[in-house]
Amino acid sequence: MAKSLDDMEFRPVRIIGEFDHDGEVLIGPRHLIDPKSSAGADGGNSLFSSGAGVGYHVITPFRLADSGERVLVNRGWVPAKLADPATRPQWQQRGRVELTGLVRLTEPAGLVGGYLVDARSPANSGAVGPQSRSARRGVTCRIRRDVEALSGELNTLPFFVDACASGMDSSESAGTFPIGGQTRLSLRNEHLSYIVTWYSLGALLLVFWAMRIR
Secondary structure (H helix, E strand, C coil): CHHHHHCCCCCEEEEEEEECHHHCEEEEEEECCCCCCCCCCCCCCHHHCCCCCEEEEEEEEEEECCCCCEEEEEEEEEEHHHCCHHHCHHHCCCCCEEEEEEEECCCCCCEECCEECCCCCHHHCCCCCCCCEEEECCEEEECCCCHHHHHHHHCCCCCEEEECHHHHCCCCCCCCCCECCCCCCCCCCHHHHHHHHHHHHHHHHHHHHHHHHC
């Protein structure tokens, strides 16, 4: 199953079922990604994201109607002031829901959400526990998306879906949350830009060195 899941990153899926809001967790902090933007697939990491506001991604177990199994769904982004689910009861969807989304895998260790992450540290995993970063008013959150750890703690299948904006019927302008569509699909060129910059500097240094020798 793990091998087949590895091939499913960013694959669109449609699921029908019900949210289990009692198992909700947060990942962040994250900047809001404009679902209409065409920037790269960085998953909402704050150093590479456009859009205003810092908040959290709301991750909720989702019980599938056909099998009864539960999967993990990133319902979208909420501002920091709404980190506590008690502040947004009107947006906790109840009953049968049909949504579309994109399959996501575990985020690798590295720069995530503006923090340097060490995968060996329990505080940086998806694990639920006292070492998780505090979000707001006692609400805990995870720094990165660790699908295996989250699924183990929340008793779900190791299957994670980022809900599309159209599937969540929410937006910042409408004042409804969470805001779905927090996945970027086209790769950005920051790394290429860095490579070009450093190679250019290296070439200039060689030219200056040659001029000095002459």
